[in-house]
Amino acid sequence: MNLPAKTLSALGQLIKNEAGLVSVFKNGDLVEGKIIKKTAKAIYFDLGPFGTGIVYGSELMNAQDVLKNLKVGDVATAKVVDQENDDGYVELSLREVGKQKAWQEIKELKESGELMTVKISGSNSGGLTTEINQLKAFIPVSQLATDHFPKVDDGDRNKISEELKKLIGLELKVKIIDVNPRSNKIIVSERETASENIKELLTKYKVGDVIDGIISGVADFGAFLQFVDNPKVEGMIHISELDHRLIENPKEVVKIAR
Secondary structure, X not given: OOOOHHHHHHHHHHHHHHHHHOOOOOOOOEEEEEEEEEXXXXXXXXXXXXXXXXXXXHHHHHOHHHHOOOOOOOEEEEEEXXXXXXXXXXXXXXXXXXXXXXXXXXXXXHHHOOEEEEEOOXXXXXXXXXXXXOEEEEEEHHHOOOOOOOOOOOOOHHHHHHHHHOOOOOEEEEXXXXXXXXXXXXXXXXXXXXXXXXXXXXXXXXXXXXXXXXXXXXXXXXXXXXXXXXXXXXXXXXXXXXXOOOOOOHHHOOOOOO
């Protein structure tokens, strides 16, 4: 049967519009659905354009703690296990969904550059540990603000570790700078947040200005100098800039002001 061109055009547009309603997803994606039926063997979800989702078998057994708080009509988030099983349902998993949502929120926080306050829960010679969304996060020593940087004279790792322990229990304002769910890695920086405030303070200075300062710390790579007229500002003098001659240790020419 031959259809008029006008009809074909309208049909094509209808197909195009319907296709746009169907969302594309893949295994591992998170979808939101409303519980429409609960039985002893399966839970069914209305996934809208995705169709009907189902949690059953071992996935149902492993999700009892989550499901006991859910009833028909509730909306829940689940992970796609199979886009379409033999019965035409989208197979879902409720295991570790909370953790996946937490990682997604962490990614969004990183992308937005939002600042947050965290409580330091632990330390080692490499930095500090904390939690964001119940996920472990790490603040490397290099990402600490100058106020909290362990200024140890000889760079002894044990002494650095002892200084970092003093920060446990403190609340620091930080920014997420790296996220990797596969390796369970979240890196945050206090220095990044401090640098925003320091930039404002530094607008009153220009390259070539001579300033008075106090040596506030010494490391094997150089010395830290606190501005006398603005103690919130602290700079670092590299070991190569401390003296006209070549020196092996900054302590040969500077020492911390007492």
